[in-house]
Each structure stands twice: as structure tokens, then as C-alpha cells.
Amino acid sequence: MASPIARVVLDVPLDEAFDYLAPNARPDDVGRRVQVPFGRRKAMGVIVGLSDHSDFPAARLKPVAHIQRDTPPLAAADLKLLGFCADYYHHPLGEVVLNSLPTRLRQTGETALPSRRRYHLTAAGLALQVADLPPRAGVQRKLLTLLQEKGGAYREELAELAATAPQAIKHFLAQGWVEESEELPTLAPAPGTQAPSLPALTAAQQQAIDAVRDAGAGYRVWLLHGITGSGKTEVYLRLIDWALAQGKQALVLVPEINLTPQLEERIRRRFPAKTLVSLHSGLNDTERVHHWLLAQAGQADIVLGTRLAVFTPLPRLGLIVVDEEHDGSYKQQDGLRYSARDVAVVRASQAGVPIVLGSATPSLESWHNARSGRYGLLELPERAAKNAAPPQVHLIDTRHYKPDQGFTSPLLNALATRLERKEQSLVFINRRGFAPVLMCSACGWVAPCHRCATRLVVHLRERTLRCHHCGHEERVPLGCPSCGNADLVSVGHGTQRVEETLAARFPEARILRVDRDSTRRKHALRDMLEQVHAGEADILVGTQMLAKGHDFPKLTLVGILDADGALYSSDFRASERLFSQLMQVAGRAGRAADAGEVLIQTGFPDHPLYGALQRHDYAAFAESLLDERRQAYFPPYCHQALLRAEAPKLIDALGFLDAARKLALELDYPVEVYDPVPAQMARLAGKERAHLLVQADARKPLHGFLKAWMAALRRDKNAKVRWSLDTDPLEF
Ligand code: ADP
Ligand code: ZN
Ligand code: ZN
Numbered sequence: 001m002a003s004p005i006a007r008v009v010l011d012v013p014l015d016e017a018f019d020y021l022a023p024n025a026r027p028d029d030v031g032r033r034v035q036v037p038f039g040r041r042k043a044m045g046v047i048v049g050l051s052d053h054s055d056f057p058a059a060r061l062k063p064v065a066h067i068q069r070d071t072p073p074l075a076a077a078d079l080k081l082l083g084f085c086a087d088y089y090h091h092p093l094g095e096v097v098l099n100s101l102p103t104r105l106r107q108t109g110e111t112a113l114p115s116r117r118r119y120h121l122t123a124a125g126l127a128l129q130v131a132d133l134p135p136r137a138g139v140q141r142k143l144l145t146l147l148q149e150k151g152g153a154y155r156e157e158l159a160e161l162a163a164t165a166p167q168a169i170k171h172f173l174a175q176g177w178v179e180e181s182e183e184l185p186t187l188a189p190a191p192g193t194q195a196p197s198l199p200a201l202t203a204a205q206q207q208a209i210d211a212v213r214d215a216g217a218g219y220r221v222w223l224l225h226g227i228t229g230s231g232k233t234e235v236y237l238r239l240i241d242w243a244l245a246q247g248k249q250a251l252v253l254v255p256e257i258n259l260t261p262q263l264e265e266r267i268r269r270r271f272p273a274k275t276l277v278s279l280h281s282g283l284n285d286t287e288r289v290h291h292w293l294l295a296q297a298g299q300a301d302i303v304l305g306t307r308l309a310v311f312t313p314l315p316r317l318g319l320i321v322v323d324e325e326h327d328g329s330y331k332q333q334d335g336l337r338y339s340a341r342d343v344a345v346v347r348a349s350q351a352g353v354p355i356v357l358g359s360a361t362p363s364l365e366s367w368h369n370a371r372s373g374r375y376g377l378l379e380l381p382e383r384a385a386k387n388a389a390p391p392q393v394h395l396i397d398t399r400h401y402k403p404d405q406g407f408t409s410p411l412l413n414a415l416a417t418r419l420e421r422k423e424q425s426l427v428f429i430n431r432r433g434f435a436p437v438l439m440c441s442a443c444g445w446v447a448p449c450h451r452c453a454t455r456l457v458v459h460l461r462e463r464t465l466r467c468h469h470c471g472h473e474e475r476v477p478l479g480c481p482s483c484g485n486a487d488l489v490s491v492g493h494g495t496q497r498v499e500e501t502l503a504a505r506f507p508e509a510r511i512l513r514v515d516r517d518s519t520r521r522k523h524a525l526r527d528m529l530e531q532v533h534a535g536e537a538d539i540l541v542g543t544q545m546l547a548k549g550h551d552f553p554k555l556t557l558v559g560i561l562d563a564d565g566a567l568y569s570s571d572f573r574a575s576e577r578l579f580s581q582l583m584q585v586a587g588r589a590g591r592a593a594d595a596g597e598v599l600i601q602t603g604f605p606d607h608p609l610y611g612a613l614q615r616h617d618y619a620a621f622a623e624s625l626l627d628e629r630r631q632a633y634f635p636p637y638c639h640q641a642l643l644r645a646e647a648p649k650l651i652d653a654l655g656f657l658d659a660a661r662k663l664a665l666e667l668d669y670p671v672e673v674y675d676p677v678p679a680q681m682a683r684l685a686g687k688e689r690a691h692l693l694v695q696a697d698a699r700k701p702l703h704g705f706l707k708a709w710m711a712a713l714r715r716d717k718n719a720k721v722r723w724s725l726d727t728d729p730l731e732f
Contacts, residue, residue, distance in 0.1 A: 248318020
């Protein structure tokens with residue numbers, strides 16, 4: 001047979017795999033990392049196939065430099081999932097594959113992998129008796145005894161025997177009595193923990209769990225719709241237990257791990273004898289590769305992670321859970337623009353395992369699938385803890401009660417009452433900084449970001465103006481750059497201003513502001529949450545950061561400022577998002593025995609969104625949104641893709657899209673191709689942005705079209721314009 005050819009994918013924006021000579025390749029090298037010469041550099045790639053034939057003449061093929069056999073290969077199932085993503089998102093396979101690996105595994109050169117050295121006796125060593133060793137070689141005798149008793153030991157254990165143990169090991173190695181091997185360090189379960197007693201399940205929880213278990217171990221998508229506090233997490237835990245009991249691994253995805261530190265703790269406490277690894281951006285490269293390798297080796301029983309964790313190799317996968325499945329952060333917004341929730345569903349189907357999507361406010365896509373019977377629907381309509389009722393939601397009409405410094409009198413009174421009663425309150429405003437706009441009182445000038453089509457946000461404490469889109473920062477000017485007037489006013493409210501207003505109004509209250517700015521320091525959020533739990537704060541001022549997944553038993557009031565903005569947005573998903581955000585933040589009130597109250601300040605008290613919120617009626621609201629979507633022919637009633645383009649000049653971006661549109665029309669598929677338009681954020685970080693929407697009734701024709709279209713677009717090189725495709729876009 002001819003010398004084997006390795007088909008290698010690389011982290012380059014090209015669709016094809018590259019052929020290399022690999023004379024020493026073995027069949028089990030498919031899925032392995034490989035170092036290859038690429039242009040003038042060495043690159044890390046992954047072998048996706050072996051063949052005895054190449055379309056290129058052998059003389060032109062270069063040999064691979066090194067096949068990395070220090071870690072196991074990606075399994076066929078892993079490559080299949082990555083291959084699906086490359087197809088579905090029309091993204092180069094090499095980028096998809098390489099970016100799914102932890103950084104350490106993408107680097108060329110010596111890979112520093114976490115490992116532990118282990119020693120065990122060889123046949124000659126096993127035949128040895130302690131009495132065979134010199135009587136005065138005490139350390140050698142101890143070493144042999146220990147190895148005989150334990151069958152093998154780690155270097156650290158042996159080092160504890162005596163200061164001279166390393167010499168003794170060397171001697172044993174030289175004599176051929178022991179062999180050494182490298183092993184992945186295991187993660188020891190937390191010492192002294194034991195499984196807590198389990199709460200008796202509510203009837204609804206029991207039904208949900210039974211439904212999933214009765215359906216068996218095969219593929220099925222379940223939508224777990226449960227109001228906040230209804231005990232969704234308990235359902236996940238029982239199902240994980242069920243999967244682990246069958247010797248399987250469970251994959252649990254969460255939107256942002258920092259926001260839900262309690263979940264990791266809860267899982268750990270529930271399964272003290274099992275290995276739980278987390279995978280998220282808060283880990284360093286060593287931790288990340290270590291956890292990933294433990295998952296791949298099948299040693300991790302539970303993998304808890306964010307978006308990217310959906311690609312973690314799991315040889316014994318038995319269950320996937322996607323918590324807060326509606327959350328926008330499951331969608332990657334650059335590079336491979338995948339939805340981790342959607343990929344998780346595909347993964348479950350490929351692997352033939354059940355998947356549970358949980359939310360208090362499911363995405364309309366998932367709700368639609370549940371209603372049409374494609375997904376099984378599991379409902380938890382009531383709070384799980386005894387005596388915990390959903391909070392009362394009241395609207396404060398701001399046309400009647402004029403806000404002063406952002407606060408109406410009924411809200412201030414309610415806050416005062418909570419202070420008297422020594423209960424906690426949360427004031428929610430989804431805007432950080434002091435004020436969203438700095439304006440000149442004389443000429444109306446407002447401080448713009450010169451790199452983005454947006455305004456700068458006033459951060460008074462730091463005396464800076466900041467762009468929340470591109471990160472640009474500048475000092476607050478002393479006077480108006482346009483007319484010289486010195487009276488510049490901060491218009492509107494952000495968390496900092498709300499904090500200040502409350503401090504002036506309630507000087508005795510302990511106020512804690514929780515937003516991206518106040519939690520920048522490592523562990524700052526965790527420390528703040530601990531303060532809240534310890535009862536060391538009276539009023540919390542926060543953004544959506546506070547809305548997610550936290551349990552604050554002493555919190556009985558939630559006040560919501562300034563939510564109206566999203567009611568009449570041009571983004572067709574804005575009200576879906578607002579509803580879920582408000583449901584979530586409202587859900588923070590009254591989690592335990594104390595009844596909760598939610599006060600919403602609004603100028604539109606008759607809006608159906610607020611009505612649905614008052615009745616805690618997600619289903620009715622979802623139905624009305626779905627009706628709108630059906631009439632307007634929006635997702636989930638159609639399938640969309642967005643061609644995004646950016647360039648220093650808008651005219652170039654639009655010109656590229658115009659040409660792309662002509663190409664699309666020539667291809668003649670049953671898809672609707674819209675006109676190019678500037679993006680909602682038309683300028684971002686100095687780049688002009690525009691896009692072109694394509695939509696179709698069904699996925700199949702859309703993807704047939706996209707494949708042909710992308711191929712045509714990639715042939716035409718356009719140096720001025722950067723473009724990318726966004727399949728199932730969430731933002732426009
Ligand atoms: P969700 O994830 O739906 O918001 P959780 O699972 O966090 O809800 O549960 C909310 C609260 O109810 C938690 O304090 C939890 O310990 C408690 N809880 C959950 N299930 C039960 C149950 N069956 N009996 C009593 N308390 C429960
Ligand atoms: Zn001015
Ligand atoms: Zn900017």
C-alpha cells in the first residue's frame with residue numbers, strides 16, 4: 001500500500017482539508033492533533049481522515065511534522081458534531097474544530113499538560129521480597145512495602161516516605177523493578193461532604209421527572225417550563241442522578257457561570273462522590289485543559305459549563321441539561337456564530353440521549369416546538385418551597401405619579417417600609433453608569449462616541465465618559481465642545497445615579513450596587529452576594545446581573561425603573577427579551593416565606609406585556625407574540641440568515657452586499673432576499689456595518705441556498721470588506 005495520506009484541517013478560513021504525507025500514521029490517529037508545516041510556519045491541525053490517495057502529486061505533498069499522541073483523539077462522534085456545525089453555520093471546518101479545543105491543545109510546540117507521575121512494580125519488582133533488600137536500606141524497604149500494598153503510587157505519596165525517597169525510586173527504575181507512567185490528575189471530591197437529605201418532590205416535579213425517565217434513555221427534547229422558584233434545579237439534579245446511576249455522563253449548560261455560582265455548589269453537594277468539572281472563561285488555560293481532558297477520558301461524571309462546553313468530548317454522554325435556555329448568551333456573536341442551545345439539541349439527537357431545556361420564560365422557538373409536539377412539555381406552575389407564593393406585581397403609572405430623580409412616591413414609600421421592617425429591596429435598572437447622556441443645556445449638544453453610532457455614558461465617580469459598545473473612554477469635558485457653555489447636564493438614570501439618589505434619600509440604609517463596573521474585581525460579585533445573604537445590605541441596586549438565578553430569602557421588594565424603552569423597539573425580539581428579564585427579576589422577590597412585591601414604574605400601564613406579567617402568564621403572552629410573529633412572517637415561522645459586512649466606509653459595505661444580493665438572485669432558490677441596510681448599530685469601533693437578510697419557509701432550501709451562495713462569495717475576494725454569515729441571527 002502507498003504511504004498513508006493524512007487529511008488535516010487547520011485554523012484557517014478555508015473550507016478544505018489539506019493533504020500531508022503521514023508514513024507512520026495509524027488508523028487510530030483520526031481525530032488526533034498534528035503539527036504540520038503550513039506556508040512558512042508550523043501549525044496545529046487535526047487529522048479528519050486517512051487515505052492512501054491524494055489528488056495532489058505525491059512530490060508536492062509535505063510530510064506531517066509530528067502526530068501528537070499525548071492526548072486521546074477526538075472521537076468520531078465529536079467530529080460529527082463539529083462537522084454539523086461547519087455545515088449548518090457555513091463556517092470553515094478547520095476553524096470550527098480547532099476552536100473547540102482548549103487553548104493548550106491548539107498550541108504548537110511542547111504542550112504542557114497537567115499530569116501526575118505514577119509508579120508501579122514491574123514483573124521483576126513483583127517477584128522481589130523486602131528481605132531481598134539490604135537490611136540498612138530502610139527507605140528502599142519502605143518504598144517496596146508501599147508499592148506492594150497499594151499496587152502503585154504517585155510521586156508525591158512516595159516523596160512523603162523520606163527525604164531520600166527520590167534516590168530510592170531512581171535505584172528501583174535503574175534495576176527495572178518499577179515503571180513510571182503519566183496520568184491525568186484526578187479531582188478529589190471535597191473532603192467531609194456528604195449528600196444532603198433530599199426534599200420531598202412536589203407533584204409537578206415528580207411528574208416531570210417521571211415523564212423523562214419513562215421515555216427512556218433515547219433522544220427526546222424536553223422543555224421544562226417552570227416559574228422562578230418552582231424547583232427546576234431539583235428536577236435537573238434528579239435527572240442527573242438518574243443518568244449517573246446508569247454509568248453515564250451529564251452535560252449541564254448555563255448562560256454565565258459567574259452569575260450562578262450557587263448552581264455549581266448545589267451540584268457538588270448533591271453528588272459528593274462524583275467528579276464535577278466546570279468549563280468556562282473564568283478558568284486559566286491549565287485548569288481548562290485539565291477539566292476538558294477529564295471529560296474526554298470519561299473521568300468527569302458531570303460537566304458544568306457555558307456555551308463552548310457544548311463541544312466537550314464525552315464518551316459516556318447520557319443527558320444534557322440547558323438551564324435558562326432562552327438566554328441570549330448561548331449565542332456566540334462573532335466567529336462561528338453558533339447557538340449552544342441549538343447545537344446541544346443536535347448533539348443529543350446524534351448521541352441518542354435526552355435533553356432538557358429549562359426556563360421560566362422559554363424562547364418562542366422552543367415554546368413553538370413544545371406546542372407543536374416536537375418537544376415534550378413539562379410544567380412546574382407553582383413555587384416549590386412551602387408557603388412561597390409568586391410575588392404580587394403592581395404598576396405605578398408615571399403619568400400620574402411624576403418621578404423625581406427617577407423615583408415615584410409609591411416606590412419610595414415601599415422602600416421606606418421595607419427598611420423599617422428590616423427586609424431587603426432590589427431596585428432594578430438595566431443601565432449602568434451615572435447617566436446615559438451628557439447634554440449641553442444651551443445648544444443641545446450630546447457627547448457622542450466618535451467610533452460608534454451611539455452616545456457616551458456618564459460615569460461620574462470616575463469623572464469619565466465611556467462607550468458601552470467599544471470601550472472608548474474619555475474625561476468629562478469642562479465645557480461644551482460646540483458652544484463653550486460650561487453647564488453640561490447628565491440626562492437620565494443609570495445605576496450610579498440611582499445609588500446616589502437612594503443614599504441621599506435613605507442615609508441610614510446600606511446600599512449595594514451590583515453591575516459590571518462594581519464587580520470587575522475578581523470574586524467581587526461572589527463577595528457581594530455573600531454580603532446580601534448575610535443580611536449586610538438593605539437596598540440592592542442592580543442590572544440584569546442580579547436577575548439571574550440568585551436566591552435572596554430576605555428580599556421582599558423589587559422596584560423596576562425605566563423599563564418602557566423596549567416596548568416599542570424596532571427589534572422584533574425586544575418585547576420577548578423584556579418580558580423574560582422582568583419575569584426573572586420579579587422572581588427574586590419573596591423566594592422564601594415572606595411574601596414578595598414587585599413595583600413597576602411605567603408610562604404604559606395598559607400594555608399587554610405588563611398585564612401578562614401581573615398575571616404571571618407566560619403562556620398567554622407567548623401566544624400573543626407568536627400570533628404577531630406568524631402575521632409578520634418572523635421566526636419561528638420562517639428561517640433566517642444574515643450576511644453581515646463591515647468596512648471603514650459604509651458605501652463599501654453596502655456595495656459588497658449589493659453584489660452579494662445580485663449573486664443570490666442569480667442562484668434562483670426559493671428564498672427571499674432583502675435589500676442591504678445599515679445595521680442597528682451602524683457604526684461600531686470605527687467600522688461601518690450593514691447587513692442583508694435572507695429568509696425561507698423551511699431550513700432545507702435555505703441551507704441549500706446558503707451553501708451555494710457562500711461558495712460563490714468566497715470565490716470573489718474583497719479586501720475592503722470583512723463579512724460573515726449569521727445563521728438564525730438574534731441581533732440585527
Ligand atoms: P428554580 O430553579 O425553578 O428557580 P430552584 O430549584 O432553585 O427553583 O428551587 C427554588 C427553591 O425551592 C430552592 O430554595 C429549593 O431548595 C426549593 N425547593 C425545590 N424543590 C423543593 C421541594 N420539592 N420541596 C421543598 N423545597 C424545594
Ligand atoms: Zn453647547
Ligand atoms: Zn464606541
